[in-house]
Amino acid sequence: MNLKRWILYTTFLLVGFLSSCEQERTIQQIQTIETLPLIEVRRDVDVSTIELPNTVVVIMDDDTKQTVLVNWNLSSTYDRYNTETILLEGDLNLREFINNPNQLKAIQQITFTPVSLLDTLRVMDAFSTFYEALVYTELIDILATENVLTIFAPNNEAFTNALIELDMTKEELFESDILEDILYNHITVGDSPSSILRASAPSSLISLEGSDLEVSLDGNTLLINGNAQILITDIDTTNGRIHEIDAIVMPDEPITLEDLNITQAELQAVFLEILQETGLFRAILFGRDMTFFMPEPEAFIDILETYNVAIDVLINLDEFSDFVLNHIVSGEYLEVDLYSNAPFTLTTLAGNALDIEVIEGDLWIGGSMVTAIQTIDRLGLAYTIDDVLLTDELIAVLETLSTETIE
Numbered sequence: 001m002n003l004k005r006w007i008l009y010t011t012f013l014l015v016g017f018l019s020s021c022e023q024e025r026t027i028q029q030i031q032t033i034e035t036l037p038l039i040e041v042r043r044d045v046d047v048s049t050i051e052l053p054n055t056v057v058v059i060m061d062d063d064t065k066q067t068v069l070v071n072w073n074l075s076s077t078y079d080r081y082n083t084e085t086i087l088l089e090g091d092l093n094l095r096e097f098i099n100n101p102n103q104l105k106a107i108q109q110i111t112f113t114p115v116s117l118l119d120t121l122r123v124m125d126a127f128s129t130f131y132e133a134l135v136y137t138e139l140i141d142i143l144a145t146e147n148v149l150t151i152f153a154p155n156n157e158a159f160t161n162a163l164i165e166l167d168m169t170k171e172e173l174f175e176s177d178i179l180e181d182i183l184y185n186h187i188t189v190g191d192s193p194s195s196i197l198r199a200s201a202p203s204s205l206i207s208l209e210g211s212d213l214e215v216s217l218d219g220n221t222l223l224i225n226g227n228a229q230i231l232i233t234d235i236d237t238t239n240g241r242i243h244e245i246d247a248i249v250m251p252d253e254p255i256t257l258e259d260l261n262i263t264q265a266e267l268q269a270v271f272l273e274i275l276q277e278t279g280l281f282r283a284i285l286f287g288r289d290m291t292f293f294m295p296e297p298e299a300f301i302d303i304l305e306t307y308n309v310a311i312d313v314l315i316n317l318d319e320f321s322d323f324v325l326n327h328i329v330s331g332e333y334l335e336v337d338l339y340s341n342a343p344f345t346l347t348t349l350a351g352n353a354l355d356i357e358v359i360e361g362d363l364w365i366g367g368s369m370v371t372a373i374q375t376i377d378r379l380g381l382a383y384t385i386d387d388v389l390l391t392d393e394l395i396a397v398l399e400t401l402s403t404e405t406i407e
Helices: 003-024 117-123 125-136 156-166 170-175 179-184 194-200 264-278 280-285 297-307 311-315 320-325 335-341 392-406
Strands: 028-033 039-042 055-060 065-072 085-093 106-113 149-154 187-189 203-206 212-218 221-224 228-237 240-245 290-295 328-330 344-347 353-359 362-365 368-376 380-385
Touching (some): 055 085, 065 106, 117 125, 117 149, 117 228, 125 149, 125 156, 125 170, 125 179, 149 156, 149 228, 156 170, 187 203, 194 212, 194 221, 290 297, 297 311, 297 392, 335 362, 362 380
Parallel strands (some): 039 106, 149 240, 290 380
Antiparallel strands (some): 028 055, 055 065, 203 212, 212 221, 221 228, 344 353, 353 362, 362 368, 368 380
């Protein structure tokens, strides 16, 4: 037999042997699939961008192991903002001699870790208009702080409905003076989970704008101010939580005084309005301690009569804000602190010096005697004084107005 024939004969025998082995090979059955390692990703990461394993290890009925390819199903929609963990399914790509009688699927567990309030709002489509408004007004810096906040975030449909009610375009709303107050009115300080809101309803929260947000229950539905439904609760973030609402919550109407008959509550309301306008109210909510010196109503009446000025004229003067700030000092000063350290000087938020004195046992603030000490709702410790603490600028304006009235 020559060499060529020998090679052909040997090849024929080898092919026949391999063919018979293949025919005799036993079909193996999959019993289980080994568990894949847990994958942790940030909540703002799209599932389709996650690098998933290409293969899994399957255990056969004879306890042997095989590595098989996986085709992951990425067509399902996953709400990663209200789910901590999802289970992603994958189909096994099997060779002919492996059977999967129980139609087992590969399972990949993915756990989402919270991200910041800002990042959450940025990537959630439902809040795209709200986020755009925050960026436009440069209020996103508030959400980037370490302060824990709860946001009642209106969805895009809420903005659409509000624009119809306000008869405005989105561009007109963004250019308006009310947008910033509207946004602040949807943010509160502290963590307010839905469980607490339900347990305490009816109750109220104070927004960063300064208005009350009334929390109530209609059956099992949480409402804000009676009309905004909380659709999705407790979207957790690293610095607070988000509740999705279906309506814009408008701020309270501005406080105005029309009568000369002033009450202490009305004076406090005017002070509160100034604090809201200057941003100090938000500073107080964020834990900044302050002490207030509130003039008695009669002291205001004396000013009005002395300078022959109407109350609505007085409180609408540009200088009136500094006048209010002249009655506030940074830091909390208890009565014992003032008595024990007197005489000394404090500096008001308007930048003026206040002499603190004790005269014949009475406490005097900037030439005005303290007549009472109280805690004002929303503000904190306040001393009632028997005279106003006028600034030089306001005196000059009042004297000018008085002269013009006489003429």
